[in-house]
Amino acid sequence: MKRWHQPVLVEEVVGLLAPRPGGRYVDATVGTGGHAEAILQASAPDGWLWGFDRDPEALALAQERLAPFAGRFELQKGNYADLLMKLAPESCDGVLLDLGVSSLQLETPDRGFSFQADGPLDMRMDPAQRLTAADLVNSASEEELARWFWELGGERRSRAIARAIVRARPVTRTAQLAELVCAVVGRGGGARHPATRVFQALRIVVNDELGSLERGLEAAWRVLKPGGRLAVITFHSLEVRLVKAFGRERVRDYECPGDVDVPELRRPRPPQARWVTRKAVVPRAAEVEANPRSRSAQLRVLEKV
Structure with missing residues (x-):
């Protein structure tokens, strides 16, 4: 059985990205190719797609999934933050x-x-990268760990968790880390696992996700x-904040010297973009029921003007 996964908000992405025959599109986080497949179908017979991903296993699966569209796509291993090194300026009709x-x-x-199954504490999207989550957990100071857990995970017990990790070192397995977190915060009875925020924070640091997002936008x-x-699907508030700030900067019809928005210093300018939808598009109830991981997904689309 193929390990092809159904991506989130497929119909919504196609509807708002509006791929057309002859268009040139980028799926900059192609994964196993679900969105790319839908974009190629919608841009038939001659739309073209570039797909990028840091994960070679995902790229291999995407290559197989997209085989029926041979001659209309190219997949490359790489971080979407490096798109400018791969593609020419103003060469694409849509980016996801x-x-x-x-x-x-x-x-x-x-x-x-x-944390659902035990494994090495890795978390690298690109397996060729040297830095792992275990490296961070076992070398960072207690203060660094607490700051990551609070700022990137929103974990209120960040200091206590960091202290427990430092005392338990070396921490090398996902189950070991999850148990440490549960011992500090309790197991609770909610839908979210107590270690979710800690795992999210470590993953963000290991893969420089926020830095990659800023450069990638x-x-x-x-x-x-x-x-x-430009269509962007986010899954947590830190991503949302960056995407909304990026959009606001381009939608507004004025500019200010420096980084301070002072009304008296504003200079009129034509807006560089418009929001295609005024609010984020979220999955329908049927999609969330079929794929609970989609519940936090939000789609925002900007059009360059």
């Missing part, structure tokens, strides 16, 4: 960023992303043609 960790990664214990914008659309 589907952020966060994939189902393929979560469901493979040896990748170390999940800028790169995606530069490769878009005027009239092209």
Whole structure:
């Protein structure tokens, strides 16, 4: 059985990205190719797609999944933050960023992303990268760990968890880390596992997810043609904040010297973008029921003007 996963918000992405025949599109986080497949179908017979991903296992599966569209796509290993090194400015009609960790990664214990099954504390989206979550957990100071857990995970017991980790070192397994967290905060009875925030924070640091997003948004914008659309699917508030700030900067019809928005210093300018939808698009109830991981997904789409 193929390990192809159904991505989130497929119909919504296709509807808002509006792929058309002859268009040139980028799925910058292609995963196992679900969104790419839908974009190629919608842009038949001659739309073209570039797909990028840091995970070679996902790329191999995407290559097989997209085989019926041979001659209309190219897949490359790489971080979407490096799009400008791969593509020419203003060469694309649409770019998709589907952020966060994939189902393929979560469901493979040896990748170390999940606390649902024991595995090495890894969390690298690119297995060729040297830094792992175990490296961070066993070398960072208690203060660094607490700051990551609070700022990147929103974990209120961040200091106590960091203290417990430092005392228990070496911490090398996902189950070991999850148990340490549960021992501090309790197991609770909610839908969210107590270790969720800690795992999220470590994953973000290991993969420089926020830095990659900032660079990737800028790169995606530069490769878009005027009239092209940028679609971004986020899964947590830190991503949402960056995407909304990026959009606000381009939608507004004025600029300010420096980074301070002072009304008296505003200079009129034409807006660089418009929001295609005023509010984030979220999965329908049927999709959340079929795929509970989709419940936190939010889609936002900007059009370059």
